[in-house]
Amino acid sequence: MVTPFDDDGSLDLPGAADLARWLADHGSEALVVAGTTGEGPVLSEAEVTDLWRAVAEAVTIPVIAGTGTNDTRHSIDLSRAAAEAGADALLVVTPYYSRPSQAGLVDHFTAVAAATELPVLLYDIPIRCGRKIAHDTFLHLVATVGNLVGVKDAAGDVTAAARLVAETPTSFELYSGDDPLTLPLLAVGGVGIISVASHWVGLEMAEMVAAFLKGDVDGARATNACLLDSYAFESTEAYPNPLPAKAVCRALGLAVGQCRLPMGPGTPELDAGARRLLEALGRPFTEAADPARTRSPLG
Secondary structure (H helix, E strand, O other): OOOOEOOOOOEOHHHHHHHHHHHHHOOOOOEEEOOOOOOHHHOOHHHHHHHHHHHHHHOOOOEEEEOOOOOHHHHHHHHHHHHHHOOOEEEEEOOOOOOOOHHHHHHHHHHHHHOOOOOEEEEEOHHHHOOOOOHHHHHHHHHHOOOEEEEEEOOOOHHHHHHHHHHOOOOOEEEEOOHHHHHHHHHOOOOEEOOOOHHHHHHHHHHHHHHHHOOOHHHHHHHHHHOHHHHHHOOOOOOOOOHHHHHHHHHOOOOOOOOOOOOOOOOHHHHHHHHHHHHHOOOOOOOOOOHHHOOOOOO
């Protein structure tokens, strides 16, 4: 879930509650709050705690708090704060920038998980963190950390994902962390997606996953084909995630504002691209002069 900001860049908690309800009404079965797409690294601890609490109070679906940082002690503090704010689970990313050894990863994830009773999902995204969680590291953590329940897999290696699913208990769940790879990861044992495009095609994403899991592979493939343009739009070199997701939300009339630096604001060209995408999908969009401040009724 993107994090809404006001025009001055301050946290918009009413906007976050509105967006959370919108997502819950449009296909999302849980919400990751203050993850990568939610600009977690640019939120203060006070802001992120308020955000978790506001979203948890707004919806009845599970709230998964993004509490991973490259500082183990800080990650522990955030994880405890998330539990107190009403989060139902944690998403803990590989420590970025520091590039610790595999032994360091084991110690980091073990320490964070030990500080909470909440279920923990690991987030494996080497392109952002500079370090892949190794297969043997996964197996060790699954065997020794009792509240480790799954992984958001954004490593881009379907073969490695298949091996991980094959060698871990069925209670350990693999979720796609990369929209375009969702269908391939379902094919090797994934159970769902932690998605960006679900901000505007959540119902279709849910339909694709449900179709595949009930054995309708052709139906899942057909739905996936309709989503390819959304996958292509959600992150580019010129407009990395979450800039495009916020642009589509604005085009839908949802008050999410712009991104904070270092992402910075989008451009009129990006907003126009978002409207073209929705038009191609047959979706209504707002032509408001200032779409970032326009709220649409939720239903």
